[in-house]
Amino acid sequence: MKSLRLYGKQDLRYEEADNPVIENTDDVIVKVKAVGICGSDISRYKKLGPYVEGMVFGHEFAGEVTEVGSGVEGIRPGDRVAACPTFYCGECESCKKGELSRCEKLTVIGARHPGAYAEYVKLPAENILPLPDNVDYDTAAMVEPSSVVAHGFYRTSIKPGAEVAIMGCGSIGLLAVQWAKIFGAKKVYAIDIDDAKLEVAKEVGADVLINSMEKPAHEQIMDHTNGSGVDLAVESAGSPITSAQVFALPKKGGEVVFMGIPYADINIERFYFEKIVRSELTVLGSWNAISSPFPGKEWTSSVHYMSTGQINVKPMISHRLQLSEGPETFDNLINRKGSYVKVLFYPELD
Template identity: 30%
Template structure:
């Protein structure tokens, strides 16, 4: 079978490998569609500290169960499924308190073990989620990015009527926008520096947009909130230098959700945090959000196809990576088709 293998930073190609076998408790999935994520690009560039090479990447994917290992009961051969990439130990402190997405021994499919950029992949059966008939496999491949959005929103604990500011109108920012609207939030502002992305944000329901290159975000938000500040801020831009500004923009009792893995230090003015009693929360991967997002898709409250800017066959993975590297302003989500 064919698989996209990253052997070392900047060293990748489609290779022939043996098809994996489903061990006890696992299923083998014939992959139909897989999305290219920013974290896949970090692996390709050597910027992911968790990956071990060589690695078949890909953690956003969906397909059809082709084989089941011993003891598997939740799915059967022929089932259409999408895959939660988070594998946890079930025993450490985070797992014991219901936070398996930060398990001390976490494994992520496509990072710590081989992922979905292959004709077939074996995964724990517990990570395979059956799909309703009205969810197409191309949409199902994009469930995972929406679980990132659902996770950070839960971490920020929205209240009815809260205003939300989203920094960044890339894939994650747009998924946060869509999930927030599906959950009933309506007063949403999106900030980016690319007008085309802001156009997409407006088409997906953003009430306000701000181009951060031309407008003073802090002044704009102060005016819109009559100086009170914003209760919810989701940082999908992941620029550490912006953090002091976010703390100033936040309202008293506000919540700031951080998503990036950037190792650059941020300036934190403790007074700003304490006087407002801000909650600053990190959000990593997803904490069992697949059923919630699948239901949102099935009910029509989410439209995953709105994210897709490019669809390419598996043979053009190299071209897709080149396009993302050299023309990121043209790209939202690249979806790779692995099977006809």
């Protein structure tokens, strides 16, 4: 089958890979209909390289079941599905406590197991999520990033009527705008340095758009909140700069949740760091998207709110491409050639 395989830093190749085959009684093979580029894929391509040289890359996908193992019940060939791409060990202390996202051996397909930048992918039946008829493959390919965002919001104490600031309007930030509303936010502030991304944020529900190149974000937030600040600030840019600036957005006693990963050292100016102490902020990290019982309410809730239309990913999709365009697309992304928000590949077009 056609695939994208990562051999090293900035060494992604479009080439043949072996078709997955049923080996275990709970195996499910899915024909990939749509697969998206995750921000973590870009970081691994640009800076980190593969866990396993030559591994089929990618993990955000949806597709159609083509084959199931002998022990699989309730999933049949022809079913439309999304999938949780994550594996947990079930044996470490965190897993035994039901804190699956903290598993010592947490991994996803595309890392140590063949991924979804391919015509077919294999996962255990418990990872498979049936799709309602009104959730199309483009939307369902973003169940995974939506679940990542939901996981972060479930960690907070946000209540209906809250004001929420989203720092960074890439895919995660744009989903965070929508999840903030689902969790009851009365006003959502979207912050970015790119006006085009801010316009998409408005389209998916942001109430106030803030370009932080015009005036520091926290000053604009204070202007809008009578000097108080927001109840919750979400760091979704994954930038060393915004990872410091985000501390100046919440009100006293407010919360910050980190969903972005900077992959760099963060130097925090005294002004921002003191906000943690003087404002008695609660600072939360959020990792992956799974909870107990696996895969967790993040996944079922994502599918539900996609079916109701409260999560609308269509304005976020900037590129729909063939898998063969993968190497060039990743090169464009890291070298900032063109304006990308969410990229989807369609392996069956190759």
